[in-house]
Amino acid sequence: MFQADPPRGIRGMTETATFTKSEMMIVAAARALEGQHVCFVGVGLPNIAVNLAQRTVAPELEMVYEAGVFGARPSRLPLSIGDPTIVTGSTAVVSMLELFGYYLQGGLIDVGFLGAAQIDRFGNINTTVIGPYDHPTTRLPGSGGACEIAINAREVFVIMRQSRRSFVETIDFRTSPGNLGGAEQSERVRREGGWKGRGPTVVVTDLGIYHFDETGEMRLDSLHPAATLQDARATIGWDLTVAEPPAHTPPPTADELRLIREDLDPAGIYTKS
């Protein structure tokens, strides 16, 4: 925990709240969903961020889970993306064939929200292996639905913690395509291949918020409270592009923190660090 210094209140609030870097990351990711309609919820951190968004900035958000649920209204934070709470009270439960075939590949998903183990400057994602595929030093979970989400969702948001091991010059395996080798190539391949998706548009980390510039490269646009440019540069494995000047992310409100701590993650599974 650290003290947000100086406190930057929003909506007229001037309280000095303490919060963790993970709480700030989850809040910033949830806020990014304001105005969005249909969101495909990925495993891990996206799950809590999207659930927070539905309780704050996007109450009409239709949450889609790859397990086969459209329009989930979970009454507790789903323990996994296949939790029974995503079924009870939802709009529709469908087979995974329908979910991936009609909803995702059919082009109905506005935002695919993914996590990642490794990401490069163009937003290409690895969740498969560290090291060579045949002799990995670390075997990661693999694609799940991420590969087809990255291709078929209209846009992709990513949430992950920054480190030199995760923000790398070259990812060890490309599980889910981002802006490929840059915007020009990505736009051409997506147009010629008939992809529904335009690729990654937002990356939210524990230090800041990134968008993609005209070359298709990640650009730091907003620093979270107490995070510095030095912190951001020290945890990224390439020469980082920074907005001039970067904005400052408003800290979490009391209401956002209460929702995370009391409703969504009382055990602190996602928010400890």
Added chain:
Amino acid sequence: MTTSRVATMRDAIADLVRDGDTVAIEGFTHLISFAAGHEITRQRKRDLTLARLTPDLIYDQMIAGGVASKLVFSWLGNPGVGGLGAIRRRIEGELPAEPLEIEEYSHFGMVARYTAGAMNLPFFPLRSYFETDLPVANPRIRPVQSPYGEETIYAVPPLKPNVAIVHAQRASAGGDTQVWGLLGCQKEAAFAADRVIVVVEELVDEAVIRADPNRTIIPGLIVDAVVVEPWGAHPSYVQGAYDRDNRFYLDWDPITRDEEAIQAWLREWVYDVADRAAYVEKLGPQRLASLKPGPAPSGSVDYGAYR
């Protein structure tokens, strides 16, 4: 009246699962037949190819038990918790005496494979895998050109398991099976398979099935055995009957990190336990009671009587 297909788990596994088979125990976080997985392990089946989108704890346990030589999957992990150590150690080559071959897809790819198997198609096309390393890692993911234009997409081959095992809320003695809650791809896996074992919480009269035919996902027509095994999906869950035992999933994390601990767990909870009833008794009534959800009944519909 149709013939009864009701069998004990011991007989169903002994008769229908053979060494060298491709076996799919499906169920996406919901309705995972741990009871069948444990019986396969207890009977020391060998050289199986295990297929499942999410290997989950059940395949971690079975692979630690030495039943499999190959794993076909799309997402490898302990959902919401962490990793699967027994599988990871064998993939990373830490146990050279027990190598595990893998064949890896995405979720949609695996669902498409079962669907092609069920539909008797030579492949299934999908808009995935473009510009990724997955077709390099798995050359069975191949590009296919549209016969109606220039467009090239990817195809996956059919997956036709020798045996599919599906847990469900209820079935008739003839094997007509009804499910509610997450449907995963159990229907596709069952229709793709040569042999089908259905494991249910409750055996019901055929009239119960016929009163609500929209809920039937698998007809007795393709079912070889119906096993009645209450709590047979524990520690996964059954919508409306019991919740996921999350404590079990959390407790698995330190066990799976340690090969000796996992072997000790298998002795205590699989080899030294006669059957699912004994496992359930060993869990104890307090643990089970803590997993019961409150009620949320569906509305009912009127199908109408037509003369």
